[in-house]
Amino acid sequence: MANSYDVIIIGSGPGGYVAAIRSAQLGLKTAIVEREHLGGICLNWGCIPTKALLRSADVLDNANHAKAYGLVLNGSISADVTAVVNRSRGVSQRLNGGVGFLMKKNKIDVIWGEAKLSKPNEIVVSKPSKPAVQPQNPVPKNVLGEGTYTAKHIIVATGARPRALPGIEPDGKLIWTYFEAMVPKELPKSLLVMGSGAIGIEFASFYRSMGVDVTVVEVMDRIMPVEDAEISGIARKALEKRGLKIITSAKVAKVEKAANSITATVETADGKSQQIVADRMISAVGVQGNIENLGLEALGVKTDRGCIVIDGYGKTNVPGLYAIGDVAGPPMLAHKAEHEGVVCIEKIAGLPNVHPMDKGKIPGCTYCNPQVASVGLTEAKAKELGRDIRVGRFSFGANGKAIALGEDNGLVKVIFDKKTGELLGAHMVGTEVTELIQGFVVAMNLETTEEELMHTIFPHPTLSEMMKEAVLDAYGRVLNA
Structure with missing residues (x-):
């Protein structure tokens, strides 16, 4: 038939x-x-289209810091949001x-x-x-x-x-989902982002690079709550250094709309509340x-x-x-x-x-600035499961390639089973970590132990060297820190 x-x-x-x-x-x-x-x-x-937006944001960020690389750009640098x-x-x-x-x-x-x-x-x-x-x-x-x-x-x-919260449903004009956030006709001067998962943080990062005053509200006690706590803490500091305002352990309880702005009542876990006025709001509370x-x-x-x-x-x-x-x-x-x-x-x-x-072997990536990537168990989860673990860390600030790139803020963290040498998890924050994480995914899929990773030759100078150094650190053998 x-x-x-x-x-x-x-x-x-x-x-x-x-x-x-x-x-x-x-x-x-x-x-x-x-x-x-x-x-x-x-x-x-x-x-795909969000990564295209974030690429434009990266280029703008780099242009705004051209002087740090010994470059002089004549004329003003600004974003043409339509383009x-x-x-x-x-x-x-x-x-x-x-x-x-x-x-x-x-x-x-x-x-x-x-x-x-x-x-x-x-x-x-x-x-x-x-x-x-x-x-x-x-x-x-x-x-x-x-x-x-x-x-x-x-x-x-x-x-x-996109999931919608009762009473705070997106309307396509003042309260956006990722659909509207992806195709703004003009940039708002201020933006409130409700939710700090991958979608919320990526848009917060993009709009901040575009010069928008951005506030993120997260109901959990830290941003990107599915990530390792240490990694999300480093990411928060870096995002706040870029000018993002972040409020955790808080919820948007109510939103009042005006002609061209919203007023959100934000309640924190300690019972306090504040009102935040913004031109637009993105609802990023999951799907x-x-x-x-x-x-x-x-x-x-x-x-x-x-x-x-x-x-x-x-x-x-x-x-x-x-x-x-x-x-x-x-x-x-x-x-x-x-x-x-x-x-x-x-x-x-x-x-x-x-x-x-x-x-347990599915990598997660968040393409904000700085990027975040992970696979496997977090340190807290490994301990919760009763695993006896070794933890290794290596800072971007000790890596030659990262310093040469002017991207020396970040961390590579690995978690091993102390008895078997099994790689239980890997967590990263920093430039291009979304491209690095697959190395650890392959290692976990092949049931690689610390010994194989220690005997793997990583090219120099690369960011990937930090992956090996973090493994060495877990076993007291780190070379460049």
């Missing part, structure tokens, strides 16, 4: 389109359903077209519309509620639309959306899975706290139905979704030795 497939994937974000490609590679007849834009939120409104946003959108559009090319290359059918599970192994696709942004060039080979489609295996990869209007309830699909419950291979409690990515629960990261999609497809295809994903 023309509308019958081996695999249908609902959603073309990082998890969805990567799963579709792997499915096609394994010889399965594959289709992917998308209601808005290929690449999903990550490519179009998340991971900055246009560059960011252009990056996304280029990659959107790239996903379209990959669908065409791998002979994957693209079905434009909104999918709903009508019964096991069947979906009904209807016209999307808003116009779909189809790639201009190249268009996938087979583009389909409304109708009924069947598949032996259906994978839900519908992603997530929630897109599980509505999919027909999950009628099929009896098990959910928990707004996400679909799965096993280690993406299987739900309903035969033939799977879920991957943000809609399947935390950590809600693009690279987790991609790997989850590959694992799910390879299990469906019956490949041997398919291993379930180990969430």
Whole structure:
């Protein structure tokens, strides 16, 4: 049958389109359903365009400190927010077209519309509620639309959306989500950011670089609360040195709107309160899975706290139905979704030795200035689990490359099991640490101990040398500090 497939994937974000490609590679007849834009939120409104914005911020920061590098820039330096946003959108559009090319290359059918599970192994696709942004060039080979489609295996990869707090719902004008924060028509003079996770801190960092007066409010006792406490403490000091105002152990209790500003009542844990007036506010209190209007309830699909419950291979409690990515629960990261999609497809295809994903080896990255990256257990968590540990640290201030770059503020921290030498976790703050963390991820995946890392030759001069030095420090053998 023309509308019958081996695999249908609902959603073309990082998890969805990567799963579709792997499915096609394994010889399965594959289709992917998308209601808005290929690449999903990550490519179009998340991971990629925010990094383009942050790159502009980095260039501006460097230009403003040119004198420190012996350079003289004639004339004033300022941000053209329209040009900055246009560059960011252009990056996304280029990659959107790239996903379209990959669908065409791998002979994957693209079905434009909104999918709903009508019964096991069947979906009904209807016209999307808003116009779909189809790639201009190249268009996938087979583009389909409304109708009924069947598949032996259906994978839900519908992603997530910003969470809203009751009474403080984003309105698109004064209270923004990351959608509006990514495409400002003009820069506000002041900004309040509610939430200090990766999204909140990245936007706080970007807008501060653009010259905006930024205040961050976090309900926990420290910013980036999922990170190692020592690392988040260093990050806070660096962000405050750049001029960010940070209030922790506090919540935004109420927001009053004026014509072109908001007044937020902020209550702290000690019972005190203050009012903060800002031109705009970003609500960055997390995301929630897109599980509505999919027909999950009628099929009896098990959910928990707004996400679909799965096993280690993406299987739900309903035969033939799977879920991957943000809609399947935390950590809600693009690279987790991609790997989850590959694992799910390879299990469906019956490949041997398919291993379930180990969430303890998923790296996390925050692209603020300074960057933060981590993998595995924090020091506090390792102790909580009763592990007898060794901790090693190495400062950016003792690394030649970091000093040469003028980026000597940061730390590399590693945690080992004292008895076995197992690398339990690695945590970093400083320039380009999001590019360094994968070295520790590979080491953990290979079950590397301190001995192998100590005998690994790191090139000089590089930032990566700090990774080895931190390992040496954990065992009393540090060389350059």
